[in-house]
Amino acid sequence: MILSDLQLSKLSQNHEITVSIDQDLARYNSFRLKSSGDLISVKSLKALRDVVHFFKSERISYRVIGQGSNLVLPETSNWVYLKLELPLASNILNEPQIEYNLPASVQLSLLTQHALKFGLSGWEVFTGIPASLGGAVAMNAGTNLGEIGNIIIDIQVLKSDGEMYSHTKTPASFSYRRNNFLHNGDIIHSVRIKHFGIDSEIPKKIRDYQALRKKTQPLNIPTCGCVFKNRKVVEQGEEKIIRAGQLIDLVGLKGRSVNQLQISHVHANFFENLGRATKEDFLTLVQIVNDEVQSKYGFKFDMEVEVW
Numbered sequence: 287m288i289l290s291d292l293q294l295s296k297l298s299q300n301h302e303i304t305v306s307i308d309q310d311l312a313r314y315n316s317f318r319l320k321s322s323g324d325l326i327s328v329k330s331l332k333a334l335r336d337v338v339h340f341f342k343s344e345r346i347s348y349r350v351i352g353q354g355s356n357l358v359l360p361e362t363s364n365w366v367y368l369k370l371e372l373p374l375a376s377n378i379l380n381e382p383q384i385e386y387n388l389p390a391s392v393q394l395s396l397l398t399q400h401a402l403k404f405g406l407s408g409w410e411v412f413t414g415i416p417a418s419l420g421g422a423v424a425m426n427a428g429t430n431l432g433e434i435g436n437i438i439i440d441i442q443v444l445k446s447d448g449e450m451y452s453h454t455k456t457p458a459s460f461s462y463r464r465n466n467f468l469h470n471g472d473i474i475h476s477v478r479i480k481h482f483g484i485d486s487e488i489p490k491k492i493r494d495y496q497a498l499r500k501k502t503q504p505l506n507i508p509t510c511g512c513v514f515k516n517r518k519v520v521e522q523g524e525e526k527i528i529r530a531g532q533l534i535d536l537v538g539l540k541g542r543s544v545n546q547l548q549i550s551h552v553h554a555n556f557f558e559n560l561g562r563a564t565k566e567d568f569l570t571l572v573q574i575v576n577d578e579v580q581s582k583y584g585f586k587f588d589m590e591v592e593v594w
């Protein structure tokens with residue numbers, strides 16, 4: 287428990303703020319490792335500002351959690367988890383718009399439904415990615431079809447000192463699975479996105495890609511998505527990608543487990559949590575993979591998932 291009873295009672299006076307002490311975090315992240323902590327949810331920009339101001343004055347550290355699909359959480363922590371539950375204007379997804387100003391907490395799956403219905407070109411890039419919009423922007427989430435950075439106009443951010451700023455996208459704003467503009471403690475509040483017109487091919491593209499993901503990824507078991515980054519190498523002047531999943535398969539580690547955590551038989555870059563695995567189990571399995579890859583190929587993989 288990070289928050290004192292006094293802090294808890296002060297925060298609880300605001301009806302747009304919900305505080306859960308020692309919350310089991312399993313339902314707040316896709317990997318469902320054994321983890322608990324103090325979780326604060328905010329329902330408006332005003333509540334978010336109030337909470338950030340409170341954190342600053344009480345010197346409380348916090349981390350923002352989106353849909354929790356790219357995180358390895360510790361069993362306990364010395365920070366509070368901050369979750370945005372901002373309202374989505376009821377009519378915004380009724381018709382296609384030229385651009386959309388959306389709260390960071392909106393789920394990408396909702397936006398995919400909208401793109402499917404109206405054939406929005408450019409929105410196919412995030413098909414099947416389990417994420418909040420804020421988390422997807424922070425990670426520059428993407429697929430073989432492209433990345434979310436492509437369709438961003440600008441991003442509204444609240445800093446840990448309570449100031450707001452707007453970041454207008456430039457070519458330097460994003461690189462592979464990362465953003466280059468957020469600083470420690472920054473919270474994405476809302477994002478303006480566009481599309482590249484209506485295209486009748488888009489619904490089929492999205493459906494085909496959804497079907498492909500179902501076949502090639504373990505989607506019904508708790509995972510954190512890809513554990514390792516694919517590796518870029520240059521051989522005889524040519525850039526090649528070494529796919530982490532293929533290499534883990536090649537070194538014979540598919541199905542290898544540590545307690546209740548197992549390397550997926552479906553896709554070896556996914557670790558499946560078969561019960562209440564822990565961060566420690568995760569780190570042990572990462573080490574097993576990297577030791578094997580190092581001994582056979584002389585390198586270690588970089589992590590794709592964020593380990594907290």
Ligand SMILES: Cc1cc2nc3c(=O)[nH]c(=O)nc-3n(C[C@H](O)[C@H](O)[C@H](O)COP(=O)(O)OP(=O)(O)OC[C@H]3O[C@@H](n4cnc5c(N)ncnc54)[C@H](O)[C@@H]3O)c2cc1C
Pocket residue numbers: 316349350351352353354355356357370390414415416417418419420421422423424425426427428429463472473474475503504505509510511512592
């Ligand atoms: C089955 C599965 C498949 C996946 N497939 C893909 C894929 O194809 N492509 C891909 O790119 N990823 C994939 N992922 C990983 C994950 O979906 C993405 O990284 C996604 O962008 C994470 O979004 P989130 O909302 O869950 O963020 P979280 O995991 O909650 O957080 C990720 C990071 O974003 C930060 N963050 C979240 N919200 C905010 C905010 N409002 N303001 C500031 N920072 C914030 C967090 O602090 C953290 O640093 C997959 C994951 C799973 C489980």
